[in-house]
Amino acid sequence: MSTRFGAAAAALLSLLLTMLIAPASPAQAAAGLRVDGTRIVEANGNAFVIRGVSHAHTWYTSQTGAFAHIKALRANTVRVVLSGGRWPANGTSDVANVVSLCRQNRLICVLENHDTTGYGEQSGAYTLDQAVDYWNSVKSALTGTEDFIIVNIGNEPYGNNNVSAWTDATIDAITRMRGLGFQHLLMVDAPNWGQDWQFTMRDNAQRVADADPQGNTVFSIHMYGVFDTAAEITAYLDAFRTAGLPLVIGEFGHNHSDGDPDEDTIMAQAQARGIGYIGWSWSGNGGGVEYLDMVDDFDPASLTSWGERIFNGANGIGQTSREATFFSGGTSDTTVPTTPGTPSASGVTATGATLTWAASTDAGGSGLAGYDVYREQGDDDTLLGQSATNSITLTGLTPGTEYEVYVRARDGAGNQSAASPATTFTTEPGGGNGDGGCTAEGTVQTQWSDGYVVQPVTVTNDGDSGITGWTVTFTLPAGHTPAGSWNASLSVSGQTVTARNAAYNGTLAPGGSTGFGFQVNRPSGDTATVSSFTCAAS
Incomplete structure (x- = not known):
């Protein structure tokens, strides 16, 4: 209808038809999640602060395990990428399955239509009116999911062209959604590829909010290179607080092609102000922004440096996320699980170990969700792994290294127990270059002022028998961070990086070799590179 009459005419025709069919009635109060001033609250009035990440479901529909994995890392929200046809379409049955996964994993889900991305500037982008059709x-x-589903009408619905049209198009979209009977909390993204650098959303937000007959629309700003200073971040957040309007940081990253966002200020200010944030994104990025993956190849045990930052860093999801009370019957569960028993180490190898401990119990009502295993490292303890049971097999450890580890239990509401007593074990030696059945040598292929590529890192089986897997460890100079890899997955602990073979290149006959590569970001002007590699075979 919008392609023939235009968005405004379509909205008017829809309204006239509604008036002819049914008598006028008072505006219906918002159901489920709703706006209360600058806050989002649940149906029981309990404040809900979004702490989540985006998951690119439309391109990776088989990766349904991501919902449980994101929850296990203590997120309370997942933003799910959907498409009505610009990319592989997600029909009713697929969306129903996503909704089921959201509820099953006790996650608030922000469902977003990605078709509108960059409209007016990017070929093939859909209008907001087409998003409403979807x-x-x-x-x-x-239907009936208002307590745990938020509808993000269209992702980044305008690029940098004709941005002034955003306001009326957004108002028309909200009006149509309500006319169609949607009672959900609605989320609307800013133009300028979500970053609102022309302040169109900021300056017209009140008008948009007033157009929602339920008064139940939250605004979403995406913070990338435009928000690279604390002053820019706080000024934008201040504008919405002064206006008394609700705002979430619907996307942000630690790095981007258009600049270096200040993720520390973004997360600190969001926590201080009670504003929700959603990081981009779980896994599967391409096109040169692979560094925005939080885990390698959808593997929750292989956090990238960005994943470590958002889940385990200061003001991160692990510290600040609280589950919606809807999932615990409308009451807030603040009871922590009992403390786990002392872990016992067995099966220690050069790169792994199995830990077991006495199980915890939970009396808070939300149920025991699992366990987090940490390595003690002063004020910066490292999450080594997570398990749903009271046992875990750790992999990718550094040969010949002492590990002091402890365990915390976690319930469905995100409460963590006290730390268990610690246990200490030392991995077997044999990880030296050439001592573990393999060697690794790397070459810096190319470099520039603030980065470099190491390719290939050649892994060779120098033993007398075949191997079925390998790990290569190396230490990056201070200030250097991985920005992507190929033919291996990387995990990061401080400046120590562990590369693990992919599924297709771990098996090497005696004398056989394979290779992988990676890219590193470094401070501008720094000329240091990594040159020493340690290999261990399995």
């Missing part, structure tokens, strides 16, 4: 096509999958 939501109407899958409406049956969303």
